[in-house]
Amino acid sequence: MSGYLAGIVSILGINVIFAYGIYVTAASGQLNLGGAGFQAIGAYGCAIMSSVYGFSVWTSILIAMAIGGAIGFVIAFPILRTRGVYMVLATFAFAEVVAGIIINSEFLGGAVGLPLSDYVEVNAIIAATLLVILFVFYLMSTRVGLAMRAVHDDESVADLMGVNNRAIQVMSFALGGALAGLSGALYALYFGFVEVQYFNALLSIFVLLYVLIGGTQTAWGPLFGASFFTLVPEALRIGEDWRFFIFGVLIVAMMIFRPEGIVTRDALDRLWLRLAPGTRHG
């Protein structure tokens, strides 16, 4: 694999995992506009574990995921007290506070950033990405996934049907934190350096857009969204600024023509029917 291709595949893998981290919360009906905060926690957690405490690569990644998950779990309780716009703003504020703490902490390198001595190969990122994809598809096919869908579609009805809303929502926040943490850890290890400026509000916005534009109804959505918005700009090799302009136009157009995201349950059903007539898929 050439260096250029390896770079693109790694970024694609990291973005897909990150998008799934936001997707698992969105799939149970919460918009998380603080993705960059969770990714930063994973990246810095991994950097500290690997460089300061000298843990091995895999242990550092697992610890980073655990920290991301634990913080997702803890922050879910206060954040779930808020709803709608307030939740979007609370998660946004959370990410800003995380960035603020990092920038003010000497231990975490402040505005300068932290170097890592360890490194992961692109193959490891591919393996992790495939595992995450399989895991999320499996999760969405279980009863838990069904409960998440129910909470997403209608909280009161889900509650009446015996779904423990709060448990589902807290779990999806914790899981989302862990996945975003994993993507952060892989980012840190792949680039060998973390700096807080990378984990800004724009990153949170972008990853949420990958998920919403891909579609939150099925686990195909974020995979499609993250791949589309990582690979297409790469293919459109024009000025950096024009890329983002086109990205903006695409977003507006998609919201007009396919407001539920590109990949919807209906579209998938039709596709399966065409590929294998006579069968029905969820």
Added chain:
Amino acid sequence: MLLVQQVLNGLLLGGIYVGVAVAFTLTIGILNFLNFTIPVLFMLAGMVGWSLSVYGLPFGLSDPLGWAPSLAIGILCAIGASLLVERFTYRYFKAKHGDATEHAIPLVSSLGFLLIFEYLVLIAHGSDSQAFRTPFADLNWRVAGLIISIPQVISLAVSLGIVAGLSLLLTRSRIGRALRATAENPDAATLMGVEVNRIVPVVFVLTGLLCGLAGALFAVNYGEVSPYMGDNVGTKAIAGMVIGGLGSVWGAIAGGLIVGLTETLSIHFFGATSVQISVWGLLLVLLLLRPQGLFGHNAIGKGKF
């Protein structure tokens, strides 16, 4: 004395946030729509104003314009852009699909417009900050050892005046009544003869006007514009809006001033990098303890996304 000066600076800085925070609170209070294009509307007024004052009208139609007509055209551009946003985002709010994420549609497309406008300006003028020259760059007023910048005082007065006018418009005029009826219940408003489709653009015109004016005042006060000038002010204004309470015009004023004060005081006591923690930490704590803000209604913004 230094502390008093800081408090004063904080209030004057808050004056800039007030206009933008009121724009946010208006769209969220009336349309339940968190409009992310507001920061770029603010930036557009400043950047268009700067561009006209340096290059004149496009296609060589005129020589460089003076600062006042430039900024006036900049404000008009912000209003035009805001109407464009209305056409392509809010019109699609009432999606026919029964999906819980439908309410996120205008939010997401406004993020799209944020990218469109910001990168259009970047393509046209690059990412550098530009100096905006006005005749009264350092007009200061010295009272008892305090330095008071006169343009800043004037702009604080102008933003408060506009907001007071807006408040009157909302409570006293026919349009205001139609707007408040729409805010309460769009369907009932339609039944009572309010043409919702014609009243909604009014909100966007007001949004464009408030943001454009704030952007123009920013350019005059700080003598500097950049494609990124809206990002910081926009996020601080969101914080101010939430602190004041979503949908409350006077709350947005109080919130904007509180954020300005928090910012300068935390720089004074803890250094420049502490702002991010103090402002957003304050917001996070407030959201968790008193989500409706200082003056807000409990019901606004709770609709599911």
